Amino acid sequence: MNIAAMIKMTVAMAIFGSIGFFTVNTGIPAEELVFVRCICATLFLGGMWFFTGGYKTEKWSRQEVTQTLICGVFLVFNWVFLFKAFEEMSISVAISIYNLAPIFVLILGSLILKEKMTVQAVMAVIVCFLGSVFIIGLDQFTSIEALFNSGFVWAMLSAVCYALAMFVGKGITHLSTYALTFVQTMVGIVILPPFLDFGVFEGLTTSNWLYILGTGLIHTGFVYYLFFDSLRKLPTIVVSALVFVDPVVAILLDIVILDFRPTLLQTAGIVLIFAGIIYTLIKPSKQIVELPQV
Template identity: 70%
Template structure:
């Protein structure tokens, strides 16, 4: 195993686990927050790219640049939907649904990559769905209006886009993590500029700006550099397992700092989801022939 890559991804996931806590203290809506994150991250990554001399040795490929742009679209949508979900639901509930992404990767592999769906994978998908119902609350599934207001769809869309980000990013092997990530965040600036309401930045406190800058430089620039630098050197199952560091940190912060207290059914739903995902992505011993 690549110890350096494992360490980088673990650190990235641990830091990203605090994104929900930072988000709710920024004082601005999802679209504007992602827009600012993209600006700070693009500047940070461009500066690091030049300072490290990476711009002198960059191996540009039109195909990989286009693949990176597509990955960037999914990544930015993932952020917007995740922050919209944070506005409607607790961090723990949002993160639990968001981490259905590995199950979606399994489903996409079956649908588009002609990978065989195993009985274990099908069972995990069903159990995860049951867990989602328990987390959000059965009463919220009685009408589309209730479900939309619960933030469930935003979290689910975020998980879908995160899964697509994971799949498309694996196709890029030659672009450096710096250039790959700043292309994606630059795409985010272009995508979100027409939809931003700049009036929301009026009257923000110093504390608000500290959290905003933190999400841009740390959670976006630094974390995604570590993320994309590490996943290309690790097998898919290990990437999926290490992403569990993110929800563990997020839920602990929600409980300790924001006094989140899940109901019995919500706690059962969280266990269903993470138990099924871990069962799905864990490495399996090869049977000798």
């Protein structure tokens, strides 16, 4: 076991878990925050890619670049939807639903690639569905308006987009992780401006800017470096286990700092969701851990 890589991965996932806390303190909407995040990631990881000389050994192909661009679109919208979910619901609930992405990968494999779902996979999907109903509350499903206002749709869309990013990106084998991230965050810089209101950056406090830059430089630059640097040095089963550090930290911060108090039904929902996701540990798949959680 590469202990140094394991420590880096653990630190990366722990910092990832604090992104919800940073997001709610930035003072700007999801779209603008993701735009800043893309700029920071492009500069930071693009610089690492350049100074390490990795760009010289890249093996580019039209098919993989096309896949990476499509993957980038899904990844950017995954961020936007997740941050919008943070605006409408507690971080614990949003993160729990967001972590359903591996379950959606199983479903996509069954529908698109005609992969046969095992009994365990079907049970995992059912358990996670019940967990989602419990964590949101049955009262939120009584009308479309209540469902949208709860943030459930945003959180679910973020999970679906993340699953699509994993699904599309699983066939990319020649491009380095730095090249992948550089191209994907460049996609965000290109597609987001028409949807932005740059006026939201006026009148922000020093504290707001610290949280904004922290989200970009720490959560997207430095942490992605730690994640990618350790990813290829660890067994898939270890990475699959360590990604759970992310939601655990997020939920703890939500409870300790933001005073989130889950009801008994919500607690049961969180337990059911992660019980279903643990299926990925029983039969791990590389495609499920190829990208960082957020």
